[in-house]
Amino acid sequence: MNADLLSERLKDRGYRLTNQRRAVFDAVAHLEHGTHEEILRQAQIADSTLNLSTVYRNLEVLEEIGLVRHAHLGHGSPTYHLADHHAHLHLVCSKCKEVLEVSVDAADGLVAALHADHGFAVDIDHFAIQGLCKKCQN
Amino acid sequence: MNADLLSERLKDRGYRLTNQRRAVFDAVAHLEHGTHEEILRQAQIADSTLNLSTVYRNLEVLEEIGLVRHAHLGHGSPTYHLADHHAHLHLVCSKCKEVLEVSVDAADGLVAALHADHGFAVDIDHFAIQGLCKKCQN
DNA sequence: GTCTATGCAAAGTTTTTGCACCTGG
DNA sequence: CCAGGTGCAAAAACTTTGCATAGAC
Numbered sequence: 263m264n265a266d267l268l269s270e271r272l273k274d275r276g277y278r279l280t281n282q283r284r285a286v287f288d289a290v291a292h293l294e295h296g297t298h299e300e301i302l303r304q305a306q307i308a309d310s311t312l313n314l315s316t317v318y319r320n321l322e323v324l325e326e327i328g329l330v331r332h333a334h335l336g337h338g339s340p341t342y343h344l345a346d347h348h349a350h351l352h353l354v355c356s357k358c359k360e361v362l363e364v365s366v367d368a369a370d371g372l373v374a375a376l377h378a379d380h381g382f383a384v385d386i387d388h389f390a391i392q393g394l395c396k397k398c399q400n
Numbered sequence: 401m402n403a404d405l406l407s408e409r410l411k412d413r414g415y416r417l418t419n420q421r422r423a424v425f426d427a428v429a430h431l432e433h434g435t436h437e438e439i440l441r442q443a444q445i446a447d448s449t450l451n452l453s454t455v456y457r458n459l460e461v462l463e464e465i466g467l468v469r470h471a472h473l474g475h476g477s478p479t480y481h482l483a484d485h486h487a488h489l490h491l492v493c494s495k496c497k498e499v500l501e502v503s504v505d506a507a508d509g510l511v512a513a514l515h516a517d518h519g520f521a522v523d524i525d526h527f528a529i530q531g532l533c534k535k536c537q538n
Numbered sequence: 539g540t541c542t543a544t545g546c547a548a549a550g551t552t553t554t555t556g557c558a559c560c561t562g563g
Numbered sequence: 564c565c566a567g568g569t570g571c572a573a574a575a576a577c578t579t580t581g582c583a584t585a586g587a588c
Contacts, residue, residue: 315544382532
């Protein structure tokens with residue numbers, strides 16, 4: 263399960279398992295798409311003295327060992343999610359800022375075309391797709 | 401031509417045409433994908449006293465009146481380009497940071513699918529597409 | 539016991555804001 | 564002349580870093 267994976271991966275790379283790391287990891291898992299600040303607040307439920315700089319440092323470590331990844335959903339801060347979190351596209355409305363999650367299947371053609379024509383292996387959910395939602399087009 | 405369009409659009413919305421605005425607009429046109437800092441440096445060739453905060457304020461105005469748009473090519477600052485600049489997809493390699501420009505045609509299927517299934521009008525070139533380039537996959 | 543990780547505070551960056559002066563129309 | 568625009572400086576927001584101490588192993 264997750265906790266063991268966390269412990270294992272950390273040890274493999276010479277990192278230690280601390281309560282703060284576990285709290286940050288759990289917060290990422292719980293929030294699905296959290297910013298640094300949101301992850302801090304969530305993780306502080308488990309450890310109220312947790313510091314923002316620890317969140318920054320741990321997200322870096324968790325990303326390095328491949329358990330966590332980040333994506334850019336809007337114009338602001340990146341959001342963090344578990345690496346095994348099933349991928350989906352994020353459609354962000356430029357006007358009302360609503361975020362729609364849709365299946366990555368829609369992008370299969372694009373992914374295949376870019377691979378065939380340019381040898382490029384797309385990480386399709388890293389950036390959101392900007393546009394106008396149905397409501398805001400009127 | 402561009403200069404007239406700039407003047408017209410500004411006046412239509414009650415804005416004034418200043419040398420600084422023209423310098424910023426020209427810098428955006430010249431750079432194609434410039435950050436605030438890059439636009440400042442380019443615009444200062446025409447007006448050496450131009451201030452960074454003026455660049456921020458003018459890019460906001462130029463974007464509001466629809467002459468300029470911004471895109472997110474990497475994890476850092478956004479870049480600005482003319483609104484009529486022909487769209488192309490940016491493929492950014494996560495590893496070597498190389499940026500490939502490819503035709504938007506590759507995304508036609510995705511754009512059509514998102515419109516048909518979700519009524520979403522995609523602005524496909526607003527965010528870069530992240531992934532691994534041919535070389536970095538080995 | 540050793541060496542990494544943490545909390546705190548300070549320093550860096552980047553972007554925004556307030557204000558007196560300047561300038562386009 | 565007058566409202567909007569600019570430069571400058573200060574503030575705000577966001578992120579990173581240094582250092583003494585705590586804690587994992």
